[in-house]
Amino acid sequence: MTTFILVAGAHTGGWIWREVATGLRESGARAHPVTLSGMGEPGRPAGPGTDLETHIGELLCLIDELDAAEVVLVGHCYGIYPVLGAADRRPERIARIVHLDAGMPRHGDQALALVPDEAVRDRLSHRTGAGEDDWLTPPPPSPEAWQQWGSVAGIPSAALTRLTDNAVPQPVGTLTQPLHLTGAASTLPATGVLCTGNGSSIAMVEGLVGLGDPRFQALADPRVTFFELDTGHWPMLSRADEVAGTLLRAAAGEGHRVTATSEQPAHLRPFLLDVPERRRERIGRVDLHFPGDLADGLSGTEGPWPAVVFVHGGPVHPDVRPTPREWPGFVGYARLVADLGAVGVTLDHRLHDLADYGRAAEDIAEAVDLVRADPRVDADRVALWFFSAGGLLSADWLAEPPPWLRCVAATYPILASMPNWGLVEARFRPAVAVRSAKGLPFVLTRIESERAEIAATVEAFLAAAKECGAAVEVIDVPLGRHGFETTDRSEQARRAVEHAARSVLGHLRD
Numbered sequence: 001m002t003t004f005i006l007v008a009g010a011h012t013g014g015w016i017w018r019e020v021a022t023g024l025r026e027s028g029a030r031a032h033p034v035t036l037s038g039m040g041e042p043g044r045p046a047g048p049g050t051d052l053e054t055h056i057g058e059l060l061c062l063i064d065e066l067d068a069a070e071v072v073l074v075g076h077c078y079g080i081y082p083v084l085g086a087a088d089r090r091p092e093r094i095a096r097i098v099h100l101d102a103g104m105p106r107h108g109d110q111a112l113a114l115v116p117d118e119a120v121r122d123r124l125s126h127r128t129g130a131g132e133d134d135w136l137t138p139p140p141p142s143p144e145a146w147q148q149w150g151s152v153a154g155i156p157s158a159a160l161t162r163l164t165d166n167a168v169p170q171p172v173g174t175l176t177q178p179l180h181l182t183g184a185a186s187t188l189p190a191t192g193v194l195c196t197g198n199g200s201s202i203a204m205v206e207g208l209v210g211l212g213d214p215r216f217q218a219l220a221d222p223r224v225t226f227f228e229l230d231t232g233h234w235p236m237l238s239r240a241d242e243v244a245g246t247l248l249r250a251a252a253g254e255g256h257r258v259t260a261t262s263e264q265p266a267h268l269r270p271f272l273l274d275v276p277e278r279r280r281e282r283i284g285r286v287d288l289h290f291p292g293d294l295a296d297g298l299s300g301t302e303g304p305w306p307a308v309v310f311v312h313g314g315p316v317h318p319d320v321r322p323t324p325r326e327w328p329g330f331v332g333y334a335r336l337v338a339d340l341g342a343v344g345v346t347l348d349h350r351l352h353d354l355a356d357y358g359r360a361a362e363d364i365a366e367a368v369d370l371v372r373a374d375p376r377v378d379a380d381r382v383a384l385w386f387f388s389a390g391g392l393l394s395a396d397w398l399a400e401p402p403p404w405l406r407c408v409a410a411t412y413p414i415l416a417s418m419p420n421w422g423l424v425e426a427r428f429r430p431a432v433a434v435r436s437a438k439g440l441p442f443v444l445t446r447i448e449s450e451r452a453e454i455a456a457t458v459e460a461f462l463a464a465a466k467e468c469g470a471a472v473e474v475i476d477v478p479l480g481r482h483g484f485e486t487t488d489r490s491e492q493a494r495r496a497v498e499h500a501a502r503s504v505l506g507h508l509r510d
Contacts, residue, residue: 009077150233271332
């Protein structure tokens, strides 16, 4: 008989698991939905000093009291923090850890990262200790604000009302106290249940592993499995029966396994076009690929040529090698525009985590200044070309386009923060910024086989662009997928890349 301990996310208690617990028990399992201190009924606030360690201690007491050789710990959202803390101290009692639409916090992380309101995060991060005014404690979201914590897709209206009515303020210390881990929890079997409506998917996990990010290599461990649920962030309210069945399968060791392969990763495969190598010059984090033959010198009298700056997506861990500016896809694009008579610029920016968009934006602005200052570049004819999650970084340039910026391009872009990307600053909203683009040409390469949650951000951007009369050209890639430039050598894919490059160069020459 499998024993489950179910730990809820922020502002909620054991009540949120009612239907899931019923389904588990009807299948013969034991289910223990947990209401941690300060996360119970409205009107029963947390006591003084309630923090993450309080919640970890309560889970340890429950584990020690249960008449079960091993238990399956299930953590949703914030709940994964106390779950990992407890598992780390009782690894011999834990059969499996289940991350139900929850992240992978590490030693020293704070659950504060989950709070979507930037102003609230800032206030709490500067909190000096217990006993301060109650206003520091984040209140439960209003019915309209739950979407900021995660997608509410699939939740019936009655269940959303129940979520709002039963939610309570989150104890401050549970968010600000760092998680302490020794590493014992990382040795346990684990399952990730990914809610696609909230921006997660098995394909995304496989991409992170294939990218070589050391933070995610453990996900290829054969003891780690994955499931997808086609719903939003609260599957226990939208798909309770499916959640119960998935937890039973997870406990049995079922699920999709991500395998580390010796094959060349997709992003390091050759570019789909055979473009000749071009003269390259490296300056700090920036590579400039110049027109002309490889054997030609780099005379300061050459040019000036227009320039196209290619901006990669991410997040990309700083230890990933080679770095994005050397990936065949970006080098291929840079050589392609050099072949067409412009300087192709690749760069490495510091989007290492979702909280780094501001820093990445600074890196891009610095790189653009460097490129425009080069005497071989026509400073009045520059284009910026964004890829994937780098699409959010286009917002700054759309909001206040300088006169020398002749075109913005984006390929399979993410043009709005995913529901589970709580740390992204509000300024990175291309669908809002495009209203200020003032006729700036925008060349969008759209892939047919895009993940639904990403495609929705593109369609929202296009709707906003149409409403304000923005100059957007859409180039579609039939059957195209993320990173198709190094995985698809079809004639349609080749034509799309060439079409996009010639469109951008056309705007630079106008």
